[in-house]
Amino acid sequence: MRNAWIIATREYRQYFLSPVAYIVAFLILLFAGVLFVLDMYIVQQQTLAAYYAVTPPGVADIVIFPTAFLLLFAAPALTMRLLSEEHRAGTLELLLTSPLKDWELIFGKWLGSFLYLLTVYAVTLILPIVLNNFVSPGIDLGVMAAGYLGLILLTAAYLAIGTAISSFFNNQFASFFATLVVLLVLWWVISWPAGILPYNAAEFLRSLDTSTHIDSMMGGVITLDGLVYYLSLTSLGLFLGTIAIEIRRWR
Amino acid sequence: MIRATGLTKDYGSRRAIENLSFEANQGEIVGFLGPNGAGKTTTMRILTGYMPPTYGTAQVAGFDVIEESMEVRRRVGYLPETAPLYNDMTVYGYLKFMADLRHLPNAEDMADEALDMVGMSERADGYIANLSKGMRQRIGLAQALLHKPEVLILDEPTIGLDPAQVVEVRKIIREIGIQRTVLLSTHVLSEAQQLCDRVLIINRGRIVAEDSPSNLQARLVGAERATLRVKGDADGLLRSITKIKGIQTAVVRPDGVIEFQFAPGMDLRPEVARTAVKAGFDLLELGAVGMSLEEIFLELTRDSKVGK
Ligand SMILES: Nc1ncnc2c1ncn2[C@@H]1O[C@H](COP(=O)(O)OP(=O)(O)OP(=O)(O)O)[C@@H](O)[C@H]1O
Numbered sequence: 001m002r003n004a005w006i007i008a009t010r011e012y013r014q015y016f017l018s019p020v021a022y023i024v025a026f027l028i029l030l031f032a033g034v035l036f037v038l039d040m041y042i043v044q045q046q047t048l049a050a051y052y053a054v055t056p057p058g059v060a061d062i063v064i065f066p067t068a069f070l071l072l073f074a075a076p077a078l079t080m081r082l083l084s085e086e087h088r089a090g091t092l093e094l095l096l097t098s099p100l101k102d103w104e105l106i107f108g109k110w111l112g113s114f115l116y117l118l119t120v121y122a123v124t125l126i127l128p129i130v131l132n133n134f135v136s137p138g139i140d141l142g143v144m145a146a147g148y149l150g151l152i153l154l155t156a157a158y159l160a161i162g163t164a165i166s167s168f169f170n171n172q173f174a175s176f177f178a179t180l181v182v183l184l185v186l187w188w189v190i191s192w193p194a195g196i197l198p199y200n201a202a203e204f205l206r207s208l209d210t211s212t213h214i215d216s217m218m219g220g221v222i223t224l225d226g227l228v229y230y231l232s233l234t235s236l237g238l239f240l241g242t243i244a245i246e247i248r249r250w251r
Numbered sequence: 252m253i254r255a256t257g258l259t260k261d262y263g264s265r266r267a268i269e270n271l272s273f274e275a276n277q278g279e280i281v282g283f284l285g286p287n288g289a290g291k292t293t294t295m296r297i298l299t300g301y302m303p304p305t306y307g308t309a310q311v312a313g314f315d316v317i318e319e320s321m322e323v324r325r326r327v328g329y330l331p332e333t334a335p336l337y338n339d340m341t342v343y344g345y346l347k348f349m350a351d352l353r354h355l356p357n358a359e360d361m362a363d364e365a366l367d368m369v370g371m372s373e374r375a376d377g378y379i380a381n382l383s384k385g386m387r388q389r390i391g392l393a394q395a396l397l398h399k400p401e402v403l404i405l406d407e408p409t410i411g412l413d414p415a416q417v418v419e420v421r422k423i424i425r426e427i428g429i430q431r432t433v434l435l436s437t438h439v440l441s442e443a444q445q446l447c448d449r450v451l452i453i454n455r456g457r458i459v460a461e462d463s464p465s466n467l468q469a470r471l472v473g474a475e476r477a478t479l480r481v482k483g484d485a486d487g488l489l490r491s492i493t494k495i496k497g498i499q500t501a502v503v504r505p506d507g508v509i510e511f512q513f514a515p516g517m518d519l520r521p522e523v524a525r526t527a528v529k530a531g532f533d534l535l536e537l538g539a540v541g542m543s544l545e546e547i548f549l550e551l552t553r554d555s556k557v558g559k
């Protein structure tokens with residue numbers, strides 16, 4: 001565990017030297033900021049909004065949804081080099097001959113990227129706080145917490161998938177595209193056949209869709225399904241990543 | 252201590268090393284010598300726990316490299332062939348990171364000490380990306396020395412170093428070799444000769460010879476050679492020398508010196524000298540030519556190729 005932490009802190013620091021990581025942070029904050037300004041405009045027209053029975057803007061619309069969407073691209077961008085680059089630079093040989101277990105390496109790499117995004121999310125918290133002062137009854141903190149929890153779980157799962165794929169590929173761009181494809185399939189493509197399938201099969205497919213669970217959490221509903229789903233996906237990613245390292249050794 | 256027994260490694264269907272067995276004891280510097288693709292790096296990767304062998308076993312520092320990999324890795328210092336480093340870290344940051352991974356209690360001091368050993372203290376705060384190749388090699392070595400390992404495995408430690416640094420690094424290795432076990436690989440035969448207590452010559456994944464450099468030289472010399480320099484046209488003398496009983500070959504080298512070979516143990520130099528004088532030549536020089544490690548090496552690696 002201590003080893004995983006050492007790997008994670010190095011990785012976390014490296015993100016602050018990486019242009020890609022800054023672009024990711026910038027885009028997340030830009031999207032959230034622009035939507036915030038638009039929403040503020042709606043708040044200004046609140047009498048009008050009330051008249052048309054439009055619900056006041058929530059955190060989900062400003063931060064959670066756009067970030068969840070950006071994450072489809074941001075997660076692969078942040079994880080692509082985690083292990084692919086170590087392989088290319090030859091430093092993987094150093095890590096794999098250090099007294100460090102394979103799972104500690106994978107877990108540490110994932111944790112570093114996870115902590116980086118948590119830091120970016122912490123900055124976005126400014127927006128709900130400001131919003132709270134503008135919306136008349138205040139924002140619903142419960143809904144906000146559920147939304148953030150959903151986003152954090154989604155992030156954990158995406159980054160674990162990206163970490164696993166990065167440990168399978170020796171080229172970071174291959175890692176990026178492979179991760180992007182997997183995330184797009186899970187977010188979007190997977191429920192396409194749901195319409196033509198019998199009810200049970202369709203429900204099953206929908207439960208595998210990463211967007212289903214975050215949608216309910218953005219609405220303030222935390223389901224056990226959702227928690228289990230994201231945590232399983234995270235564990236599966238970390239497990240497969242570790243397997244990939246083992247395979248490398250035996251090849 | 253390193254003990255390898257029957258190590259074999261297949262990459263897919265390609266056999267990289269076959270049935271390698273050897274030992275390296277404490278206080279010994281053992282050199283791996285072999286042409287490109289001989290299997291030196293492969294063997295070292297097995298010994299350092301990077302990958303398991305397909306067949307065979309090995310003990311390093313008293314632990315099994317497969318079953319007790321973590322124990323082995325804690326006790327081994329390894330310089331991989333490419334001296335891999337993190338370009339976006341400072342020299343000091345990198346060593347500190349590697350020291351942390353080894354849970355060294357006084358990581359800072361150990362990093363300082365290792366940097367001092369390889370003479371890189373003044374670049375501690377610089378970024379690794381800005382270092383020259385030789386400097387990178389030295390930082391790689393510092394990383395291997397960091398935790399004062401019982402066993403040091405160095406894959407081509409002096410490659411890319413300037414002559415002064417080569418001397419310096421060899422001195423460091425020799426000092427470490429007094430108390431610990433060192434296994435190093437090299438293409439430079441004079442290095443093996445100067446540095447190693449024992450040399451393993453490896454070719455196409457097999458050990459073709461193993462001995463001290465001087466014994467190897469003595470053992471493998473199939474014929475003795477000597478040179479003769481005379482005043483005047485040496486070609487005229489050649490025929491009479493070839494006629495001497497026991498002379499295997501005799502040639503006139505481009506520099507006018509006659510080089511001749513005879514079976515070991517029967518020194519024909521006095522006989523050759525007498526012949527020259529009798530033929531009316533003034534003798535200028537009579538010398539012995541030892542077989543160099545280079546030639547032994549070429550000889551051995553050629554033989555085992557023929558054997559294939
Ligand atoms: N990862 C790999 N995958 C497939 N084959 C490999 C791999 N690494 C090495 N080989 C093969 O194994 C054999 C031994 O290679 P190795 O790198 O151990 O040689 P070496 O003695 O270190 O050579 P050099 O002096 O060039 O460093 C070679 O035929 C090489 O092509």
Ligand SMILES: [Mg+2]
Pocket residue numbers: 291292293332406
């Ligand atoms: Mg090699």
